[in-house]
Amino acid sequence: MIQIKSFTFNPFGENTYVLHDETGEAVFIDPGNYEKHEHDELINYIEANGLKPVGIINTHAHIDHVLGIGLLKRKYDILFGLHAIDEPLLKAVKTYAPNYGFAGFDEPEIDHYLxxxxxxxxxxxxxxxxxxPGHAPGHVAFVNHEQRFVIGGDVLFRESIGRTDLPGGDYNTLLRSIRExxxxxxxxYTVYAGHMDPTTIGFEKKHNPFLNSK
Structure with a gap:
């Protein structure tokens, strides 16, 4: 059975996830850790639970979701996966990271494509x-059907949706992704989002103002 641990990191309030099961193997999803205390919190959780990290996968490549990838790749000698369409977004982060106060951004290499x-x-x-897609062109979600949950990144939030005013974003595409x-x-199905608290598909069908007006 998969255990889901969330951490809220960086000034964007981004949700980083560690998923692990009874084997002790663990995967990082959207590691946004940047400050030392954030690194320590994440690593302490791994060590306290005797986990073996085996990989990093990202829903997309906006700055708040990629800050900790480089450090974790080196520390645990693990591979990083991203959708190929989002590779240009990842490559662009180093050019604007200093503007957001992340002068020490460590750009990771992509090891495989999702x-x-x-x-x-x-x-x-x-x-x-x-x-x-819709929030980012190469955005993906990770679904576990046995436990009926989605790690959804910045697509669907509790009574909200992801921004579409960033490069590669498109409002109608995002709504179509959610509905289809x-x-x-x-x-x-529980949705563990990239920001804010978890929600469910059923709750959003009923209460999300972006999705229940048509």
Whole structure:
């Protein structure tokens, strides 16, 4: 069974996730740790629980979701996966990071590409990959059907949705991704988002002002 641990890091209030199961293997999703105390909090959790990190996967490549990748790759000698379409977004981070106070941004190399319809496995667990563009062109979500949850990044929030005014964003594309890719999963699926608290598909169908007006 997958255990989901969330941390809220950096000035953007980004949710970093560690997923691990009974094998002790763990995967980092969207590591946004930048300050030393954030690194320490994350690493202390790994050590306190006797976990073995085996990889890093990202929903997308905006700055608040990629700050800790380089450090974690080196520390644990693990591979990093991202959708190929978001590679230019990752490459652009180093050019604007100093403007946001992240002068020491450590740009990571991508080791493999994530693709819709493929599975990402760790330990005895499986995450199914969905391509859900709109907030970012290469944005993906990670779905576990056994436990009925989604690690959704910045697509669907509690009573809100991801921004579409950033490069590569598109409002209608985002709404289509939510309605065509996430909603069919089922009302009882929990959505662990890139910001704010978790929600469910069913709650958002009923209460999200961006999605229930049509």
């Amino acid at each position: 693709e819709e319809g493929k599975n990402y496995t760790f330990g005895s667990s499986t995450l199914h990959i969905l391509h859900v 890719k996430l909603f069919p999963l089922g009302d009882d």
